[in-house]
Amino acid sequence: MLAAMPQPPSAVSRDEPVIRDRGDACPGALRLHAADDGFLARIRIPGGILGADAARLLADAADRLGDGHIDLTSRGNAQLRGLGASCGGELAAVLERAGLLPAPGHERVRNVVASPLTGLDGRGRADVAPWVARLDRELCAEPAAAALSGRFLFAVDDGRGDVLSLSADANVLACGGGQALLWLGPGGPDSRAARVAADDAPRAAVAAALCFLDAARAAGTRAWRVAELPPEHRPDAAGLAARLAAAGIPAEVVPLDAPQGPGGPEPLPGVVRGTSGGPAALSVLAPLGRLDTAQWRLLAGLSGRMRLTPWRGVVVPGLAAGAADSALAALARAGLATAPDSPWRSVTACTGRPGCAKALADVRADARAVAARATGPLPVHWSGCERRCGHPRGTAWVDLVATGDGYAVTLAAAGTAGPAHRTVKTSELAAVLADARRTDACRTPSHDAAKK
Structure with missing residues (x-):
């Protein structure tokens, strides 16, 4: 047994000011980021609100210029990966046709989240x-x-x-x-x-x-x-x-007035009924925040509108109430998380291999292999290295950090450190997580969003 790991940087509030010695290098649609699997573009979508035409153009760009996937970020934005070094001009032209590029100099500052x-x-x-x-x-x-x-x-x-x-x-x-x-x-x-x-x-x-x-x-x-x-x-x-x-x-x-509402925080997967028998909406999650373009086009074609959420999900508004259940079933068959008890509600991961040079494991593949067999109410975050990018906020989580020959595992409940295993082989992770689920500490969920 070991002492629990400290809170990750994304979950700790700052007590001292930060002194920056360089400009912000955050990627954008025009400023591409070099990764091990190619270049990455982050497209800001204010409020996550996206029309079908723009969504289809984005999928076309992912297929033609990238790796055929669209990643959702914890700010309700979209990312394309696997881009070639010389595709910047073509990508910019596509995004301009889609209405996703604002005035020069402003595309990276459009970071707006809204209640989905x-x-x-x-x-x-x-x-x-x-x-x-x-x-x-x-x-x-x-x-x-x-x-x-x-x-x-x-x-x-x-x-x-x-x-x-x-x-x-x-x-x-x-x-x-x-x-x-x-x-x-x-x-x-x-x-x-x-x-x-x-x-x-x-x-x-x-x-x-x-x-x-x-x-x-x-x-x-x-x-x-x-x-x-x-x-x-x-x-x-x-x-x-x-x-x-x-x-x-x-x-x-x-x-400062405390919010008064139904709570949450995030929309649960499923059908969202409108008021007075009006149009319904669908809420789904993308496992590990990643959609292939077939899934993306299916979502875009349901009503012609999409809302990307800061919880790496998609809300599709404007469906006829009678068609909502069958549409949700089609999304489930396509591999999206459509039920409130989906294991993907509590599983997050960084990019891992092959996209990140610092990663020591393909954490997404490992998470997919384990998630359906061992999940619980605590968020489980998979990290390819000790930087632990994208870690959930809050004080209750299960932390898996790749070590090269397995994973370091930390269980932390709200205000209480649980058992930690220095190294666990990948083949043993399902049993370790199942054991964590049975502990008293795991009875206090914390689904706060990751910060990116």
């Missing part, structure tokens, strides 16, 4: 999908916003509290009565927020991002995100409200 079921199930305080479209237009029209890093995140929550769990930098929360709350950083620095009219919320979110940029310049630390700022430089609600007033946006400082 907003306007579909009647449970939010407002339908924030139109807010996302306006926020994207305002963001791309603001020249100064191009200075944001590719990691700065906007969250637009319809009141149910789902995307507020993602530790965004600029948070917009619908609060009913034609109003919205706005704050910078996870939870706000002083548990207060600026209250604005809902019609002003998209423009206010962009003004909040510019407020962050000013604070980052004043701090001199080249911070990429709000949590990286020194505490004395983090804009509070009063400072944000003053900034909004200067931009012509009336704002009032109020206590």
